[in-house]
Amino acid sequence: MPGPVLILIFLGALLAFMLAWWHYLPRSRRNSRLYRALALLRFLSIFGLILLLINPKFTRTSYDIEKALLTVLVDNSSSMVASDSAVTLREITSRLAQNKTLQDRFTVNTMAFGEEMRPLDSLSFSDQATNISRPLQSLKDVSIGSNTVTILLSDGNQTLGEDYEFISHKPEQRIFPIVAGDTTTYEDLRLDRVNMNNYAYLKNTFPIEIFTSYSGSGSRTSVLSVSMNGQTRFQQNVTFTKETPAIQVTAKLEAQNTGLQDVRVSLLSFDNERNTYNNSRQLSLEVIDEKTKIAIVSSLVHPDLGSLKTAIEQNEQREVTISSPRSLENTWEDADLLILYQPDRAFAQVYDVLKTEGISALTIVGPRTDWSFMNAVQNTFSMSTYGQAEEIFPDLNGSFSIFDTSDFDITDFPPLDFELGDITIAADYESVLDQKVKGVLIEEPMLAMVRGQERNEAILFGENSWKWRIQSYRNEGNFQTYDGLIAQVIRFLDLKKRANRLTLEYEKSYQGVNAAEIVARYFNETMAFDGNASLKLFIKKREETSSREFPMLLRNGYYGLSINDFPAGDYEFTVRVEGTDITRSGGFKILDFDVEKQLVSSNYKKMARLANASGGSVFYVDQVDQLIDDLSNRNEFLPVQKSNQNVVSLIDFRILLAAIAICLAAEWFLRKYNGLI
Template identity: 50%
Template sequence: MQLQTVFLILFAAILALGLVIFQYYYKSKSKGTLYIALSFLRFVALFCVFLLLINPKITKEQYSLEKANLIILADNTSSIGQANGVNQLVNAKKLIEENTNIAEKFDISEYVFGTELNSLDSLSFSEKATNIGRALSSLNEIFAGSNTAILMLTDGNQTLGEDYEFSGGRQKFPIYPMVVGDTTSYQDIRIDQVNTNKYAFLKNKYPMEIFVSYQGNNTVSTTLTITETGQNLYREQILLSETENSQIINTVLNASTVGIKNIKISLSPLENERNITNNSRQIGIEVIDEKTNIALVSNMLHPDLGALKKAIESNEQRSVSIIKPSLSPNELEQFDLFIIYQPDTSFEKVYSYIESKGANIFTITGPKTDWTFLNKVQNSFQKNSYDQKEEVTPILNAGFTHFDISDLVVSEFPPVETTLGELLITASYENMLSQRIKGVDLNEPLFTVLETNLRREAILLGENIWKWRVQSYREDQEFKKFDDFISKVILFLANSKPRSRLTLEYENIYQGFNKATIKATYFDETFVFDNNATLNLILSGIENNTSRQIPMLLKNGYYEADISTLPSGDYSFTASVKDENLTKTGKFTILDYDLEKQLLSSNYKKLDRLAKSTNATLYFPSQVSKFIEDIIKDNRFVPIQKSKQNVVSLIDFKILLGIIVAALTAEWFIRKYNGLI
């Protein structure tokens, strides 16, 4: 308590005493024990009133013991089920959980991982891919700033994501790997990776790159064969040895017919080879007979141009050429769609050609746009620009109906730069994104699409969209969400067919280890999204007898059916709306490929390098006791005593109020009882 407060309390006591003496004894001849009792009650009431006004406070020190965190991170993939890995993992985890010394020293948290990190509910060992790097990165974020150790129970074989060995230097906590599974090395030849295009164009050639590796001590020979529906497309003899244990085979194949091609790459097995599952790989390629050529017209250099080109060409059915507006009409003839970037008077010939051809157009404006020219050269929209630059952040329109944008998250997108002014759109339009400036929603379009009987258009009223692509990568370590969003805009513009009330979104080819879904969007007769409809998906196997009816579940602005549980093969399907004469059909292929079956042996050497890079140690399931002993003795994980100061009132105001009321009430009754006024 501060000295000033002590003096105030003493002053309050003296003042209360002085008031009581003045009231009961100054110029008063009344004396006796009755007046002493009454004056005492009055003193108590006055003193408590003054204490309420002063509100004296004291500092309380609270002490707590904070334990270090021990995270048990378990591999939940199907590869653990091989070579007694399940029993090793479960037994090791149980011994650590039941150890009282561990429980006294650590707060234990349990997680599992496959493709993603999840809290441990149960171990199913059914995940189809292993992403160790993402699991460790997620734990770094969750337990940032804490004293933490990670015990990772895994075979060390990563099949997805960033290589965890190279991210060891960024790890904030020591990682203690405990190797489960078979650590014995076997002679093995395998296909590690196949690189090829997702699409190929009819009567063109498409490249294929195949990575082959060998584990063993002898020189071996194998035959690489590429086949399609039993027909040989390519064959090559390969020699591998202990020193030259990998090769890259490059070849070019013909796309002779349209459709989905299921191509199998296989290696002839070695003598006594234990794992032949990884000797073959299936891939799917769709051969198409059309390609959309897009002109990105700009009179300046800007990062937006590269970002748009990369995003659009992520779909191999599209080709983007960055051109100057000075091209002749004959040179413009090769393009199907035009993206106009910040037009000025030099774009007059381009606009004349677009108008004569009736081509669809995507206009991007910004601070360098000549609005006087743009307002004159087209009549879809007009803007009274004030030539005042401003940064604008996007707001997503969740009710947008022209195509599905439910996967797009714009809340963390950086602002784009635009010019202030009133925008008038004369055609039928719908906003995807609207504007927010300095926290104020303007209800003005930022990214909108227009549709008339003659053409489709899109307008983006801001530059620096490249920052959105970078932000998409920061959030997901890939550009896919942004690229998919731009691809949907381009698909809308490239497709001039009348809108359909029922639209589907699906892949023609699904890898066996990826989540496979079919999405549908359904609109009522006024083209408003209907979230009360009942959609069903009827599937039938083309080569097998599989037949299923799957209800499509309502998600955030779309319907979805999960087809991940289907066995590999070719399927046809029909999506229908109950009580409506609306159906859509399609075909897809699920490839037979299990990443987790490609490797039988545990990668303990790689796990050991990870442990050393984080100042930790590698253990085996037989060394659980050694791990417990070492981590208990490790001085890095001793509990920390923390103190917390709380400033609280010396006396609760409720108690003071109670004393005041009691003292005054008692004084009043005593005075009345004794006939005093």
């Protein structure tokens, strides 16, 4: 406690003593026990008040030992089993985690990683992909202001995520890789990548882009072939040399039959080639004989039109044209779906076609919509405007049930331009988005899905939705949020059979590393989503007779099931609604592709570059003792003693106030009892 504070306390005590003495102990009362007691109580009261004013404090110092953080990252992918490193990695992980020298110097954590990083309880080596950059990035985010050491046990072959060699490192983050697997470089022919569209149209030519490479010091000639349903459709000789180790080939094939086609790309292996798994690649192609034709009709030239066209055509089964309602060609008359952008009186003929043909439509209205025409030409919805332009923000409707919106993130989405007014929708509808004006949610829809007897309709209130696509890219680095929403709207409009109460969504083929997901939606007799139904899925291989039964789980507006434990093959399934005779069937293929088998040699050179960039060193599985000695002898990882100083109040105000109150009350009681008041 500082000296001046002690002096103030002494002077305060002296002042309290003098006041109590002056008030109660003149010469005539000094021998009275009553007045001595009253003087003591008055002294304590005054001295307590003075202590409250002075508020004396002192500094408390505590000492802590801070150790550097040591994280052991263990590759849990299936490539560790393929390279016979599983047993070795388990032994090394146990040695590092239980080493007394490391525990005395570091705070040791063990983590496993494959596609994701997670705390290590046991190593199964079952992950179907290796993402090394994600755990390194996560550890970088927690290494702020403190030394961290990362021991990376892996073969260095990354099959998912950004290149870990080029992620940035903080000066205090050191990485020490331990290279697992076979470090011998073998001569190898490899299919690096095959690019092919998922869909092709009957009698059309489609391209297959093939990237091949060769690892070795000599030269090799191989045969590149492409087959469809077992029939060879393309063949070409390719010669690799030291100067040209990579060759790109584009094969153009004709789609001759409809349905799901098996496409196999293969590169003929040479004698005694160690890894032949990466010499072939299996894909699936769905050949269809028609597209869904969608026409965007607008009298205006606006960026919304291009944004909608680009988003819709992400699905190759859809073809979009942009035309004017005054166009002599009238391309919109042959369309399967229409998008009407800010209709005016020029759309009279378009609405005649809508009524006679029963075509579903998405109507986008905004400040330049002719509302007197719109209110007269159709009876689905109407609006009486106030003539006041306003910016309206979207608000996601959590109770929307027609399709899944759980992945639709509208964070920081800009407002659309619109006019305020009273909106009336005469038909049965659900709003995907509601309107929010100046932070206040108003009871008006922004994007509404309308169910009709003959056709479906959708209505978007506001222009400049192209800004949403830009914001989607800013939020996530891609356009999937916006494009996915538009795709769901188009799918809703494209429902041809309104009597079908059970709908299915699934892909026709899945890569082996991905889980096959089947989505089902069941509607009641009024075509509203039924979340109380019980759906069962029966699935089997095509050549088998018995099937496996799975209950489908209710999620956000749909029933779903992920099939993640099935081997490669052709499957067929049936979804049944319990208690009814409603069923739907389908089929899909899980392709035989294991990305972890593409490489057999460890990428020790890349691991060494990673270590050098972070200030660490690379080691091998037989150098674990050297690694422990290196970490134990580095001065930058010594435990640090840190002192923490806390300024603590000497007195507890609540106790002191209670004591003052007790002294004053006792003094008053004694004076009252003895007739001094």
